Amino acid sequence: MTDENGYDVVVIGGGPAGLSGALTLSRARRSVLVIDAGAQRNAPAGGVHNYLGREGTAPGELYRIGRGEIEGYGGEIRAGAVAEVTGAAGDFIIRLEDGDEVRARRILLATGAVDDLPDVPGLRERWGRDVIHCPYCHGWEVRDRPIGILATSAGAVHQAQLFRQWSADVTLFAHTAAAELGDEQLADLAARGVRVVEGTVAALRIEEDAITGVELEGGLVVPMGAVVVQPKPIARAGMVAGLGLEPVEVERGGMVIGTALSVDPTGETAVPGIWAAGNVADGYATVIKSAAAGVDAAALINFDLAAAGVYSPVAEAPEAVTASAS
Known part of the structure; x- marks a missing residue:
């Protein structure tokens, strides 16, 4: 559930990084909304591979399972595409292409990449x-x-x-x-x-x-x-361009092999309050690596909220506990 300030975290993107991050945050009792445009990069593939316990699972099935797990912990999933993000840490405004707006204290950007073929x-x-x-x-x-x-x-x-x-x-x-x-x-x-x-x-x-x-x-x-073929993964990050977040060229062996958002080791971007995980920050990350990055970023987001004194409603008003010496 949200309060008048919106969600603790809005996750933009419902692929392996976004769903893994949302699951971690939902289990941390954060109010979480995943906004999913349904444009996962690996959607055409027959199966996800080298993902222990899910070897060969069709991408759509993996994401269906993940969405159900998130909702089981109280997280919310919404279909839609984000047009623009404005505001700042503590009060980001996420405007969807259909004109609706939601607010968030923090953002996990997991929008992936588009392959330039x-x-x-x-x-x-x-x-x-x-x-x-x-x-x-x-x-x-x-x-x-x-x-x-x-x-x-x-x-x-x-x-x-x-x-x-x-x-x-x-x-x-x-x-x-x-x-x-x-x-x-x-x-x-x-x-x-x-x-x-x-x-x-x-x-x-x-x-x-x-x-x-x-x-x-x-x-x-x-x-x-x-x-x-060797594609060039181009980071999907247009919705945060207005905040000054622009993908940079990634080079290997003197050649440009794609673009990605720059993040620190925790996944945080140059804009306070926004983390990025998955192919938007690493165009060559596999599904399992993207999922792990989503978990890591989510843990740091939760830590950041806790450091700012933002807790779940249950934690804000605990019942009094009296110890008995009997």
Whole structure:
């Protein structure tokens, strides 16, 4: 339940980080509202993997279970998208796209990221199914298939090296990164049995709801059963831009690999009272890592509220207890 000051915490985003944080806060007897736009990044995937106890669970089912657990502890879930956050710690105003407003003392931002994918027809349609990026998330599901690596940078060599563990039939399509592949890298790939195909990829061939091949400019089609790409996760954070919170570019090996909100080790952002967890703060975090980040941030939010003297109604007015010496 809320009071005239709104919720203790509003969690924006109902993915693994947001729901895990909300569960932790609900169990801490905080008044919690989760606002969920229903745009989870891993929604197309068939299952969540490397999540102990939930291996293979469909993302939608995992989130359904989580929402029920939160509501079981008194937390609230609301479908909707947040347009803007204003105010300050102690009295944030969260305006939804439908015009409604809610207030919160603290905010956990768990809005995730959007994957910026190469502009290749068929790629986005199969994203999260047989167009993949992470061998640990999806390698088992495409094991022993012919796997194609779409090279948009020299980093694709590393992907080819990794996916070779899951299949003996790996092909690197030089695509737009042909000039970045040096003799040493090509020799390494050849030694591992990875073939390299020159030319720009024009499209993916899809038949009966599955990838069947990679089509090059010029018409050549190479049969394939899965395609690996390196997306750029772009943090969803437009609703807090008015508070001065802007994602920064994340670099690896001198290349920009995405954007994310900057947070301290507790998950707190540069705006007091706002924490961020999950892919909005780490675009390469797995589901279980995002969930753990949500739990950690929630614990620090609860600590922060307690330090400010904000307690649940039960704690504010405890019944008198008299000890008897009998």
